[in-house]
Amino acid sequence: xxxxxxxxxxxxxxxxxxxxxxxxxxxxxxxxxxxxxxxxxxxxxxxxxxxxxxxxxxxxxxxxxxxxxxxxxxxxxxxxxxxxxxxxxxxxxxxxxxxxxx
Numbered sequence: 001x002x003x004x005x006x007x008x009x010x011x012x013x014x015x016x017x018x019x020x021x022x023x024x025x026x027x028x029x030x031x032x033x034x035x036x037x038x039x040x041x042x043x044x045x046x047x048x049x050x051x052x053x054x055x056x057x058x059x060x061x062x063x064x065x066x067x068x069x070x071x072x073x074x075x076x077x078x079x080x081x082x083x084x085x086x087x088x089x090x091x092x093x094x095x096x097x098x099x100x101x102x
Contacts, residue, residue, distance in 0.1 A: 002028030016064045018043040022073070029071040034060045038080045039087045046080075 002025065005015040009031045017033040019025040020043045025033050036043050036056060045053035056078060063074040080087060 002030030002033075005030040014064070016060060018060055019073075025073060031070055032064060032067045033073045034063050035073055035075045036078050037075075038078065042080075045078075052078075 001017055005017055008015050015031055017025065017030040019033050019035050020038045020040055022035050022037075025035065038045070043056075045056045056076065059076050063076070067074065
């Protein structure tokens with residue numbers, strides 16, 4: 001998506017990448033990004049939590065307005081579960097791919 005975002009930006013259309021894969025985003029360097037430390041595929045929040053999803057999107061668009069450096073990545077302060085970080089080990093192990101994406 002970062003490569004596509006660059007092409008869209010060249011056409012004069014601003015883009016914002018929302019990511020939960022920081023290492024990939026840092027390597028691809030889209031024009032501007034926000035990082036949410038959530039499980040893969042949940043950059044905009046937890047399922048069925050529209051209030052949280054709206055909050056993340058508002059913060060993402062607010063960050064976009066403030067970004068001035070190409071390739072900038074803003075880390076949004078959301079935490080999936082403050083008492084359980086086991087998803088990080090599960091989601092980011094080599095070869096992991098959720099069943100619903102296969």
